[in-house]
Amino acid sequence: APKSVSSIQIKGQNFICDDYTNVTPKMISYLGRNLHLQKNNPLSIVRQRIVNYFYSSFTKRGHPAFSVYDNLSPIVTTKQNFDDLLIPTDHPSRAKSDCYYINRGTLLRAHMTAHQSELLRSGLDNFLMIGDVYRRDEIDSTHFPVFHQVDAVRSQRKEELFIGKPDLEIFEPSYDQENAHAYVNSIDDPMKQSCHTLEAAKLMEGQLKSHLIGLTKVLFGDDIKCRWVDAYFPFTHPSWELEIYYENNWLEVLGCGIVRNEILVNAGPSRNTIAYAFGLGLERLAMALYKIPDIRLMWSTDSGFVTQFENVDLNEDITYKPVSSYPQCTNDMSFWLPSHLTIDTFMSNDFYDLVRDVGGDIIEQVKLKDKFVHPKSKKHSLCYSIVYRHLERTLTQAEVNQVHKEIEKAVVDAYNVVIR
Template sequence: MTWLPLKLKTYQLKTVYSLLNRYSTAAKALTTVNVNGKAFEADDYTNITPKIASYLNSNLHLKKNHPLSLVRQRIVNYFYTFRYAGNPEFSVYDNLNPVVSTKQNFDDLLISLDHVSRAKSDCYYINRGMLLRAHMTAHQSELLRSGLNNFLMIGDVYRRDEIDSTHFPVFHQVDAVRSLHKERLFPNQPDLEIFEPQYDTKNPFTFKNTISDPMKQSCHTLEATKVMETQLKNHLIGMVKTLFGKDIKHRWVDAYFPFTHPSWELEIFYENKWMEVLGCGIVRNEILVNAGPSNTIAYAFGLGLERLAMALYKIPDIRLMWSNDSGFLTQFENKDLDAKITYKPVSSYPQCTNDLSFWLPENLSIDTFMNNDFYELVRGIGGDIVEQVKLKDKFVHPKTKKHSLCYSIVYRHLERTLTQEEVNRIHKDIEVAVATAFNVVIR
């Protein structure tokens, strides 16, 4: 086993050893992993790093005067305007445990076993059965099962992804569900039904629901689907007008999600280009039946708070959301929720860019090497001073047929100037870790 350089810091060593556990048969397998104060049994799926675990319980969406919290409050206030019998229709759950089971995150939402979103390269797994939630929809079935009908789920979600100014392994979502019984859906038309005649609400499991019709699920009547679709779209258009102004242009784009049908994405025309805001649709009836309610129809949607906050406040880099710099945070202090705030850079620090090239071992090729695994190692060593990682070049040697990859790593600190010397030290640490974890040869 190759010795690691002593200059690596403790958290960096843990990251490298975690990767060694996955890529080197010589590394001793972990037996347990501690996440959020609880010990879990580790296995071949364990890929959560100490760096990612350090973001747990940050609750930026609840932090006073934080831009994510301002947007969250505006969305919650909007949905509180929908009232029934004098009370707000939507309840809010913004402190749910981010550690969920694969059943919650995938199975309960009809996400197939071979779906790409289940891949180890896409999620932070604690073990084969547990992970950090990849979307707030992971809590949908448990809340429905508890008897809730209309609710917002707000919190941090975790996905392994590329590194640039708009992507970060942790971001925040608002997801929602609204479900209605026949009496609420058709208050003045008692002859209309939610379900087709052949659907038996007393024995729902005997009905095979299909989504072959692009207009609706086979169990639903067209009238019920269209009324629910109209409510959904009106509610969401009202929300984006509340956030971006009553004159904002919008359009609906047909989409596919495993847990809704039909499904749409909402885009707005913002700063001379179309920007996707959210995904939504009519909840698959199987999800409702499995969670308990078998005689309702529901809509659901999900949106990212970072995307909205960055657009509303002109925040250029998603890493700023995690900054404790007073120059950033004070720009959002004691502001009216509807105030038009434009982020002003405190100062501009220069970038430092270093390239990293390496030859792949014979068992890997430029097409099978997992970029997200590389990004995760770089993030684990470089931390938040890594602004961007880009695949710069792929190369196959014409004679030896060896495969090579070249990445550009952009370093920039948000609160001070980095020296090239310290960047070179970190870059060297990354080189050593990459060579050890992936069995590559640095060029």
């Protein structure tokens, strides 16, 4: 008999499942919420402030020189999310343990950069891509499997970049634009890609950095402390991250760099441009700007939260006042792993997803508390603390115990563990 194939429906579209499918109904339920477009949501306020900064920074004959895409479907191909961005096939960011795959070829986008190539291919030079992105990660007050990013590309032709200096070039003489596909573009030099002149790379770096520092100051005020950290992304070179000093910590708020020339070449016939790109996280910025203590609050429909961001002036100084903080309730869960699993091969992100699927939004944090190998039986044991807190009311110990039991049962069924 033919093997039955299972499939899932997402937004009326049918997808065939395979051995990569790990997206859960819970995750699918977040699609279309579009918090970044929701009036009065802090993410939407930060989005508007960023877009306005862009509009005012770059105008062409009085018109904004940027197009904004904030409603692109979060369902993308592995080609869009990885291949088009030169992300190697064995790169860790492709792992099943880090992404929500619909099947081998399709996933919920893990970054907004997934749309960069197709928009370049459609002929755009300067654009913003804003939307929800999906990543499997740990569970605490700053991580949620769905978050929001603003990504941008700014391209310039030689005449725009070197105004009044017609003898300067974007490309080295050894780079033949007519034969761009054949050129091997090296990134061995930490300052620039081999195809670019040092003048072009340095000028772009300066513009990129001052543009982003400018944005940070518009958002946080002139006194904000920032620093640049060298970084690596497969799709930019050189690459940097910007960190801001916030509550005694350096907080990473964005990644950026000079777009790899191969991406521009693949996107269209010799464009003769150089581009910079960046991607920044809206939750990080909104939490720091408005002192929002828990990322789950972004999803709150409780009037105590929503009304604090209602009809505010975009640039108003808002400090979130906790409606009242309901108590936490922490229960531990210890289990023996089956003999085929060890402390190191147990997939913690699978476990976190399961806890969230069963426990829902009352899960505040999951912490690994203890690991242990029995000296005689050599069996491996793990202990996790699960912190429960409802954002809008006090949980009773009895209802927490009930949910905790359901999670234990699901964990036993899924991994064949033995609860201690």
